[in-house]
Amino acid sequence: MHRWLVASCGDIRAARLSRRRGDAPKSAPPSPSPSPPRQRLRKTGSEAAMMLAVPKDVEEFRTMSAYGNNLELFTYDQLRAATGDFSAERIVGEGGFGVVYKGVIHGAEVAVKQLNPDGHQGDREWLTEVSYLGQYSHPNLVELIGYCCDDDHRLLVYEYMANGSLENHLFRRSCNLSWTTRVKIALDVARGLAFLHGGDRPIIYRDFKTSNILLDADAKAKLSDFGLAKEGPRGGKTHVSTRVMGTYGYAAPEYVATGHLTAMSDVYGFGVVLLEMLVGRRALEPAANRRAAGRRDGGGGCSLVDWARPILIRSKKLERIVDLRMGLQQLHGGVERVARLAYDCLSQNPKVRPSMGRVVQTLEAVLADEHRHHAAAAAAAPGAAE
Template identity: 75%
Template structure:
């Protein structure tokens, strides 16, 4: 097992006390890999469309809708991870531990050698069966190039495990906040486009799915830095039948949760748009959503400090992440992305752009890259 595999450190997730009983923070880690370029699709599971999340494990065991997922035994996953060898750990959080492993013919006869990430629920941990079932339910029914691919699961006795394809480069958080970050401007915009496409797909489903925990630690990268959304434990079905929102206990991560959701518990797809705006801002500036040491910002909030600057071009260039190098981008492309982040971070959810429009904007930024590079070489008059 390579010793240099990244250990994914995650920000704490909270249930916010204003709308329900408080619980301690949690960290969550996944390490799946992007492995498909096929057109996005929703797997059909019946005439009624999206299948509801099972109410408990017993109901889950009676359902056949997840037949395309592979059911693994605990012994098989133990063998795949070297008897859950601590040296195989690539992540650890409130859910439990994530191991890298290999499933091959020695584990299951005839199985092609496949690198996997095995996430094991800690029965003593903060996350219970409900979030495990939510993850299996959504990833067991949806398929999209920018959503993590769930290979299978184990639900044997008290064991709860999920098996994903392995994500070679780990999380965006792991790369973005390192002192020697080498993510280029183009790579950052492409990552933003990838995950925007994943959110747009979820929001455009027959019944919209609200991801509810969008942050850098839940964005995973393959060997070519293609990005996927992981960790669907807090995902929630959106409003239907003319309703404007769903009311729920406030859950998510401080710094990324939309202000109206924190204040009221009213959840909409625009809650995800706000979280996307926070991550886009982090990629633009290269700093975390919350930095207690930041002077002049309420609670160390990156949004409070940086959002007013996003529409002021002369000041904007001062806050752009200098680790990229000025030669990697043009003022025009930065201003377009900054304006997009500014709109996504609006206090008024009604004026935030839909994720489909975010996708269109980022596609245009990438497509104009060559023109911007040419223009940057022309001396100003």
């Protein structure tokens, strides 16, 4: 999968934060004098209206002391020490932004992302990530602990996610993500998107894909990589006009065609990921790979959405495309409801797509039904307590 800019046709490999281990707790940063623990802002509802704008450049960022209330400022030497002098043995991911290293700070494992000064992504995306993750805190957003902007060095320090990316689990041959686990992951990230969309100043994530969904030790999912996030329309406006950026296969068709960005653009991306989780295949897969695997999808192209979306509302055909690795003995109402949800999210008409709030409600209901079903099955099993 590649990030892309329509204006420049520049492809950028997506960062793979995929082999993180040890989701350790954070300790308070050291200080020359006693000070209260670092507090994270939690913006919801009307509080979001107070959100700071993304600085236009690093010099302006350095004058905005409010960011220091939420994030720890690291020196380059601190992060070099934390990563063993940026040792190649500590590398856990690499992409257009640069390289991600495993590090230890204050006795806790962290992920340190270093901007490549010669790469395609620059200060603007670094500032966007610091700005949004520095002001917002939510259980389903990866925590940004701090940053470094010494001289020309641009680094970000995150909590360390023990189970890496959803992409790394979902598309390997030995994937063992059960149906219930996949629904939980979908619900987690749906809550994260709903939170971003729900403020007075909504944030459009703009790069929703499996490589940007990270899992902690308990498989709790969180959104990462906010470099392409954008403030959504306000004041009665219907959309934000912007240069088209995102990842092939996940960007909404109307956004690609017009540059008009709305929260429904994220909903479409969510639908693509939900479809990938149902089917166990990538949104875009080279035809050669499909032939090598002995698969005949019945379509001339390699777009999973084009091939699979019509099948999502055909119960008799649905069982032919669902991922057998989920361990389902047979399809049931929950699978059909999630398939229908993916179908609606992937509508060509953005006005027909559900809000992320509705998506959350649907997945919560599906998960509640799953829990009731398992509880009933356990109670009816031989040897169950009377």
